[in-house]
Amino acid sequence: MIDSDDFVQALQDIGFDFFTGVPDTILGGIIAVLGERNLYTPAVREDEAVAMAAGAYLGGKIPAVLMQNSGLGNAMNVLMSLHLIYQIPCLLVISWRGFEGKDAPEHLVMGQTMTQLLETIQIPCRTLSTESVVDDLKWTAQTVMSQRVPVALLLKKGVVKTVQP
């Protein structure tokens, strides 16, 4: 399992310096570390979070947004009618609720269709794995900055250490 501290440090090392989002249990450890480092600005909705990230990019930062995949639904219109047409880059760290159908009912449809949705709106994505974490993050940073688009990094349960529950 990847340590939350190491994950946040790796994101900072590759240049991300503005973090916002809406919590999920899978993301709890990462958000706690970001909070300790005074790097995290909580948002109330995921569309607000990605728009705030866009503003931070305009102000000179390289932003990352944390959300669970239900929030991707909330953020979709802003990603499509702001980031993707204005060429505003942003890392989306998305926790994969409903992976392989093993979750509460509200997560099942998004869990099953998320990667297709991302592909349909042409947001590049990769699933973080413990074995290839360095490679995954390097690819993420390169894709975000070279293509100037939102890029999704998908986090399954148990890949990055989290807090209770």
Place this chain on the structure above:
Amino acid sequence: MQSRAQAMGALLELLTDQPVIVCNGFPSREAYKIHDRVTNFYMIGSMGVTASIGLGVALTKPDKKVVIFDGDGNVLMGMGTLATVGALKPKNFIHVVFDNEVYGSTGNQPTYSRWVRLDQVAKSSGYVNVERVWEREDIIYEFKDMLTKDGPSFLLIKINEQIEDADRIPLEPQEMTRRFKAALE
């Protein structure tokens, strides 16, 4: 009561190099027509997140007063952001809402702002300076005051429904990004 174009024109005249985020629909077209500036960022889509974009700019550029030109429909769509701004209290945040009580860009369907006092919502959310104005001289007086005060500030300008004859903005969206970002550096 002023038209939005009249009120907007009066405010733009008072600005120097402050970044301005303008909401989608006719407000952006009008701002482009009245007084285009490199530090104007025009939204063409993503309704509801004008203040969120402005907040991102304000948090990363604390030395610049960031001005948001918003509408009542936009504020109602993203009303949670009033809480985010009120809680974070960015001192350099001036939220101007041109309130015509209708969705003017789609045929004047009524919004709820004729029944819901958006200025009171902002006040309850924690905005520091909150004013509601109708007349040109008050609009100018309060906006000038907000430019010198610590915010976040909220200026609700009650306007009429008149729309300026203004074309779509000819700039490509990615060009607006490049230009605005470069102007803030």
